[in-house]
Amino acid sequence: MHEMALMGEVIDIIKEDAASKRIIKIDMVELLVGEISNAMPDALKMAFEVYKEQNAYFFEKNARIFIQIEKALAECILCSKSYVPDNNRISFCPVCGLPSGKIISGESFQILSYEGSGDADESNVAHRCADQ
Amino acid sequence: MLMKVTLRTDVLTNNNKAADYNRELFTTTKTLVINLMSSPGAGKTTLLEETVSVLSRKYRIAVIEGDLATEKDADRIRKAGAKAVQINTHGGCHLDARMIAAVLPEFDLEEVDVLFIENVGNLVCPSGYDLGQMHKVAVLSVPEGNDKIPKYPVMFMRTELVLLNKIDLLPYLDFNVEKAKRDLEGINLSSKLIPVSAKSKEGLLDWFNWIEEAYKTCQQ
Numbered sequence: 001m002h003e004m005a006l007m008g009e010v011i012d013i014i015k016e017d018a019a020s021k022r023i024i025k026i027d028m029v030e031l032l033v034g035e036i037s038n039a040m041p042d043a044l045k046m047a048f049e050v051y052k053e054q055n056a057y058f059f060e061k062n063a064r065i066f067i068q069i070e071k072a073l074a075e076c077i078l079c080s081k082s083y084v085p086d087n088n089r090i091s092f093c094p095v096c097g098l099p100s101g102k103i104i105s106g107e108s109f110q111i112l113s114y115e116g117s118g119d120a121d122e123s124n125v126a127h128r129c130a131d132q
Numbered sequence: 133m134l135m136k137v138t139l140r141t142d143v144l145t146n147n148n149k150a151a152d153y154n155r156e157l158f159t160t161t162k163t164l165v166i167n168l169m170s171s172p173g174a175g176k177t178t179l180l181e182e183t184v185s186v187l188s189r190k191y192r193i194a195v196i197e198g199d200l201a202t203e204k205d206a207d208r209i210r211k212a213g214a215k216a217v218q219i220n221t222h223g224g225c226h227l228d229a230r231m232i233a234a235v236l237p238e239f240d241l242e243e244v245d246v247l248f249i250e251n252v253g254n255l256v257c258p259s260g261y262d263l264g265q266m267h268k269v270a271v272l273s274v275p276e277g278n279d280k281i282p283k284y285p286v287m288f289m290r291t292e293l294v295l296l297n298k299i300d301l302l303p304y305l306d307f308n309v310e311k312a313k314r315d316l317e318g319i320n321l322s323s324k325l326i327p328v329s330a331k332s333k334e335g336l337l338d339w340f341n342w343i344e345e346a347y348k349t350c351q352q
């Protein structure tokens with residue numbers, strides 16, 4: 001299941017970014033998944049639960065994942081009309097009836113945002129260090 | 133304190149960075165790199181064996197073999213006469229750009245004209261991973277049936293050539309080549325389809341000519 005590998009990438013990117021912002025515990029992750037990105041939202045959610053268990057120190061127990069779906073959209077290079085592509089006939093413009101369409105949306109797969117909390121004692125730590 | 137961070141980062145950003153690194157190497161050494169993808173058993177290794185045994189007279193060919201666990205395909209390529217390096221993905225369903233970057237030091241790319249990458253047999257996962265190749269080619273075989281192109285549109289959207297392999301079996305199986313062409317056109321207007329048989333060798337010349345054209349373009 002390649003959603004495990006994909007979710008692994010998501011976790012790695014968030015861990016790296018969180019470290020740079022001194023965020024130590026994550027409680028929300030928000031993804032954008034295109035309809036034709038080859039990633040399945042349900043499988044991603046399942047993979048998220050697995051990683052959450054494996055990385056309990058990094059995730060709040062009730063950490064959530066939100067997945068925004070990016071709709072598939074194509075545009076005809078002949079008549080410039082945009083249309084919702086049929087899975088099997090992505091490039092067929094419904095107006096011209098020719099294979100003249102190009103995908104303009106629906107292939108994205110992004111981490112939109114995440115939410116987490118920093119070390120609550122961070123200021124104390126700083127003071128203690130300054131004292132010494 | 134709770135903090136929300138907006139990222140808008142591509143999930144495959146680390147893969148894409150490694151792919152750019154590979155591409156840079158391939159471009160500076162003018163190595164033609166072709167990423168071959170298909171279902172398990174469509175005939176990638178057999179096609180590469182034939183390709184190596186004929187085109188080795190003309191080009192210095194090397195192959196990276198992606199496989200779940202074994203070294204078998206790399207051995208077959210070596211027997212056919214090309215250098216082959218095996219990447220075992222340990223169950224992983226695709227090759228990624230970092231795996232490729234990790235084995236590139238085993239080749240002297242200045243001394244390689246054409247590098248083939250045989251991806252792990254799978255019509256879904258490999259399509260999403262840029263390896264830094266110049267061309268993505270899908271192999272589809274006659275016994276798999278006509279429904280594969282509409283069933284796995286993303287793979288065929290992202291490849292520029294389909295090698296329809298095992299056409300020696302057309303008389304025995306219910307496969308419609310014209311329909312496959314129409315289905316492909318419906319998904320990707322710029323993709324070509326070349327019917328071949330690695331067994332009877334029919335159509336292989338068209339495939340070799342395609343490589344020749346790609347090689348010329350890559351040398352410019």
Ligand SMILES: Nc1nc2c(ncn2[C@@H]2O[C@H](COP(=O)(O)OP(=O)(O)OP(=O)(O)O)[C@@H](O)[C@H]2O)c(=O)[nH]1
Nearest residue numbers: 171172173174175176177178253297298329330331
């Ligand atoms: N009839 C016929 N059989 C073929 C042809 N090409 C390959 N085969 C057979 O198909 C089987 C699988 O071929 P491989 O070349 O190993 O396929 P592959 O795509 O490399 O398979 P994986 O690496 O496992 O994904 C072998 O038994 C081949 O002999 C062909 O053109 N015609």
Ligand SMILES: [Mg+2]
Nearest residue numbers: 176177205250
């Ligand atoms: Mg093989």
Ligand SMILES: [Zn+2]
Nearest residue numbers: 076079093096
């Ligand atoms: Zn149109």
